[in-house]
Amino acid sequence: MNDAASSAVIDELRRRLAEAEDTLLAIQQGSVDALVVENSNDSQIFTIESETGYRAFMEAMQLGAAAVDLDGNIIYANRNFATIFTDQGDDLQGRPLAHVIDEQELFERLVGTVGTGLAAPEIILSVDGAERHYVTAVTEMVVGTTPGYAVTFSDVTKERLAQRALNARVRELKCLYRVLELTTNDGMTFSQICQAIVAVLSEELSSNQCACSRLVINDTEYRSECWVEPVSRFSAAINNENIAVGFVELGYGNGELSQFPFSEFVREEEHLLNAVAAHVSRMIAVASARERLTRSDRLRAVGELSGGVAHDFNNLLTVILGNAETLAELLPDGVAKRLAEMTAKAAGKGAELTNQLLAFSRQQVLNPKAVDVRRLLLDMKEFLQRAIGEQIHVDVVAEADVGVALADQSQLENAILNLCLNARDAMLKGGLITVSASRAVLTASNLIDHGDIAPGTYILIKVEDNGAGMEQEVVARAFEPFFTTKSKGEGSGLGLSMVFGFAKQSNGTAQLVSEVGKGTTASIFLPAYADTDSGQQSSTASDVRAQRGAEVILVVEDHDLVREHVTGLLHSLGYATLAATNGLEAMAIIRANDHVDLVFTDIIMPGGMSGEELAAEVLRLRPDMPIVLTSGYSETLVNQGKDGGCKHLLLKKPYKMRELANIIRQGLGSGS
Amino acid sequence: MSDVTQKRKKLVLYIAGQTPRSIAALKNLERICGEHLPGQYEIEVIDLKKSPALAREHGIVAIPTLVRELPVPIRKIIGDLSDEGKVLVSLQIADE
Numbered sequence: 014m015n016d017a018a019s020s021a022v023i024d025e026l027r028r029r030l031a032e033a034e035d036t037l038l039a040i041q042q043g044s045v046d047a048l049v050v051e052n053s054n055d056s057q058i059f060t061i062e063s064e065t066g067y068r069a070f071m072e073a074m075q076l077g078a079a080a081v082d083l084d085g086n087i088i089y090a091n092r093n094f095a096t097i098f099t100d101q102g103d104d105l106q107g108r109p110l111a112h113v114i115d116e117q118e119l120f121e122r123l124v125g126t127v128g129t130g131l132a133a134p135e136i137i138l139s140v141d142g143a144e145r146h147y148v149t150a151v152t153e154m155v156v157g158t159t160p161g162y163a164v165t166f167s168d169v170t171k172e173r174l175a176q177r178a179l180n181a182r183v184r185e186l187k188c189l190y191r192v193l194e195l196t197t198n199d200g201m202t203f204s205q206i207c208q209a210i211v212a213v214l215s216e217e218l219s220s221n222q223c224a225c226s227r228l229v230i231n232d233t234e235y236r237s238e239c240w241v242e243p244v245s246r247f248s249a250a251i252n253n254e255n256i257a258v259g260f261v262e263l264g265y266g267n268g269e270l271s272q273f274p275f276s277e278f279v280r281e282e283e284h285l286l287n288a289v290a291a292h293v294s295r296m297i298a299v300a301s302a303r304e305r306l307t308r309s310d311r312l313r314a315v316g317e318l319s320g321g322v323a324h325d326f327n328n329l330l331t332v333i334l335g336n337a338e339t340l341a342e343l344l345p346d347g348v349a350k351r352l353a354e355m356t357a358k359a360a361g362k363g364a365e366l367t368n369q370l371l372a373f374s375r376q377q378v379l380n381p382k383a384v385d386v387r388r389l390l391l392d393m394k395e396f397l398q399r400a401i402g403e404q405i406h407v408d409v410v411a412e413a414d415v416g417v418a419l420a421d422q423s424q425l426e427n428a429i430l431n432l433c434l435n436a437r438d439a440m441l442k443g444g445l446i447t448v449s450a451s452r453a454v455l456t457a458s459n460l461i462d463h464g465d466i467a468p469g470t471y472i473l474i475k476v477e478d479n480g481a482g483m484e485q486e487v488v489a490r491a492f493e494p495f496f497t498t499k500s501k502g503e504g505s506g507l508g509l510s511m512v513f514g515f516a517k518q519s520n521g522t523a524q525l526v527s528e529v530g531k532g533t534t535a536s537i538f539l540p541a542y543a544d545t546d547s548g549q550q551s552s553t554a555s556d557v558r559a560q561r562g563a564e565v566i567l568v569v570e571d572h573d574l575v576r577e578h579v580t581g582l583l584h585s586l587g588y589a590t591l592a593a594t595n596g597l598e599a600m601a602i603i604r605a606n607d608h609v610d611l612v613f614t615d616i617i618m619p620g621g622m623s624g625e626e627l628a629a630e631v632l633r634l635r636p637d638m639p640i641v642l643t644s645g646y647s648e649t650l651v652n653q654g655k656d657g658g659c660k661h662l663l664l665k666k667p668y669k670m671r672e673l674a675n676i677i678r679q680g681l682g683s684g685s
Numbered sequence: 686m687s688d689v690t691q692k693r694k695k696l697v698l699y700i701a702g703q704t705p706r707s708i709a710a711l712k713n714l715e716r717i718c719g720e721h722l723p724g725q726y727e728i729e730v731i732d733l734k735k736s737p738a739l740a741r742e743h744g745i746v747a748i749p750t751l752v753r754e755l756p757v758p759i760r761k762i763i764g765d766l767s768d769e770g771k772v773l774v775s776l777q778i779a780d781e
Contacts, residue, residue: 045706058748
């Protein structure tokens with residue numbers, strides 16, 4: 014080969030090389046859109062321009078997209094498609110789709126929709142334990158000359174999970190709303206409400222085909238109709254005043270779980286159940302508060318009513334008692350005198366009864382003093398044993414450092430005696446009564462069980478018996494006046510009422526706990542007296558004999574009968590009297606007359622001036638004037654006596670001649 | 686052969702159906718020839734989709750490809766002919 018020839022060959026080779034480079038460059042630049050592939054006997058043309066464009070598009074889009082042949086072998090898969098099914102986004106080309114998605118049936122379901130007009134199925138795949146949701150689409154297409162399918166997977170996991178969370182919230186709210194509606198429904202009984210709640214719980218859960226629920230409260234169980242012993246369960250406690258009284262439980266039974274991929278409880282369901290339990294707890298709290306309120310309202314109403322009646326009776330009894338006593342003194346021995354004495358005795362009994370009513374209605378005149386409770390109980394022991402009888406043993410247990418209560422001693426003795434007598438009546442076959450005293454500190458947290466009473470230190474006096482005990486319905490009404498389980502004539506039904514009224518009026522409270530067959534414990538809480546050293550015993554009973562005198566008494570009383578009666582009594586005691594029907598009249602008499610030694614006045618009077626105001630006026634003119642205030646409506650006396658601020662003597666209607674004589678004498682004595 | 690005939694250029698454009706590059710190449714070719722070789726050219730378009738065997742005959746590997754058959758030597762330009770300068774050089778119009 015000569016130089017020229019070889020140079021031509023080299024030129025030709027260079028040209029071809031340049032051509033090949035041009036071809037590559039053109040392919041790289043995308044300025045060609047079809048390639049010729051040479052087979053041994055044939056040339057095939059593959060257009061690539063359109064594929065390249067679509068491929069860029071396919072790689073960029075969020076969908077997982079793949080082209081498969083009719084047998085399901087992957088011809089092309091974009092990166093998203095690969096990452097859906099493989100960790101590293103492996104090259105899936107050539108692999109059967111059924112292997113990749115690990116399910117031949119799924120592949121058949123996908124292509125089964127082609128040409129049917131039906132939407133391709135939404136599928137849920139489990140990837141590393143987490144579920145992924147995909148909306149799929151399948152269409153026929155020809156890849157090159159190969160017929161096959163285009164398959165796309167659109168990831169809707171976020172939307173589905175958000176939707177599910179939203180559905181759960183909506184369901185939870187709907188369920189809670191229905192439970193709330195039930196727990197505030199006054200037209201349903203408690204057990205109807207409980208039954209309805211378990212039905213609602215089962216109904217409102219999306220997996221209700223297999224959900225069941227039950228509610229247990231105070232050993233009563235309410236089950237949803239579909240109840241089966243659950244495979245998995247979750248429960249929330251129902252509380253009443255911080256004490257668990259039951260629970261509400263949700264369970265998944267053995268039913269099909271296909272609708273619901275979880276067999277475990279999701280947090281929303283636990284929240285839901287906790288909220289339901291809280292609703293039920295609140296319902297119970299409201300119900301028991303309402304019951305307590307009703308009971309104390311009833312007691313208060315009865316108290317006010319009986320207090321009012323007692324007040325009127327006291328006025329009348331004052332006249333009857335006084336006149337009968339006067340008659341008995343004036344009359345010579347004989348039938349008439351005995352009748353007068355019987356009248357006085359009966360009137361006295363009537364006065365006792367009205368006093369008991371006043372005690373219950375917290376309107377009795379109390380003389381609260383420091384009482385050494387231990388001393389009191391020990392002193393009472395013998396007396397109590399005598400009063401109770403031999404068949405029953407009375408035991409007194411008092412800690413040495415119980416301390417001093419602030420209370421009216423004689424009323425406290427009455428109350429303890431009353432409780433012991435009740436205990437005796439509950440133990441017809443004998444038994445043991447234990448009277449004990451201890452200190453009790455009531456704080457806000459343990460106060461709830463003790464009704465409306467202020468936190469603080471109390472002396473707790475208990476009277477326990479091991480007798481027949483009482484039904485809860487009886488316990489609930491035991492403090493009501495005239496409520497008695499004794500047969501007619503055996504008891505007035507006022508004993509416990511008095512105890513309760515006394516305890517309440519003394520700023521304490523009384524309680525009964527009883528169990529049928531086991532016995533009853535009655536408790537009296539009395540405020541502890543802080544200053545233990547100044548404890549003083551109540552004064553002994555006043556002088557028994559009526560004391561007489563000759564001074565001038567101004568009687569101020571609007572009630573004609575009473576005024577006449579009291580002036581009569583005073584005359585019979587030797588006193589001279591002046592009478593006025595109201596404060597103004599009384600002041601006129603005082604101004605006009607120097608010879609008034611004592612003013613005896615009713616507290617509540619018409620004419621714009623009360624007994625108190627009259628007393629103040631009188632004292633302005635005559636600072637040394639002794640004044641005795643009287644009232645049948647004891648609350649006024651109670652108010653007078655409060656804070657120890659009253660300088661005047663107080664006399665409660667009805668009073669016996671002796672009581673009147675004593676207080677007048679006391680007044681005159683202090684005045685002179 | 687006359688000068689005119691000798692001077693005429695015979696150009697063959699290989700395309701594959703109506704692909705975008707094929708259509709672009711044909712339009713570019715007609716425009717360039719119309720501007721620079723008025724009356725001096727002859728264009729033949731061969732659709733390899735219809736007759737793929739012709740590809741082997743002319744050693745076509747990518748489409749579109751323009752082949753200058755005349756004057757010899759044969760020159761090939763690969764692509765859609767959007768680079769006018771390059772097309773003119775290849776057709777050796779610039780130095781004639």
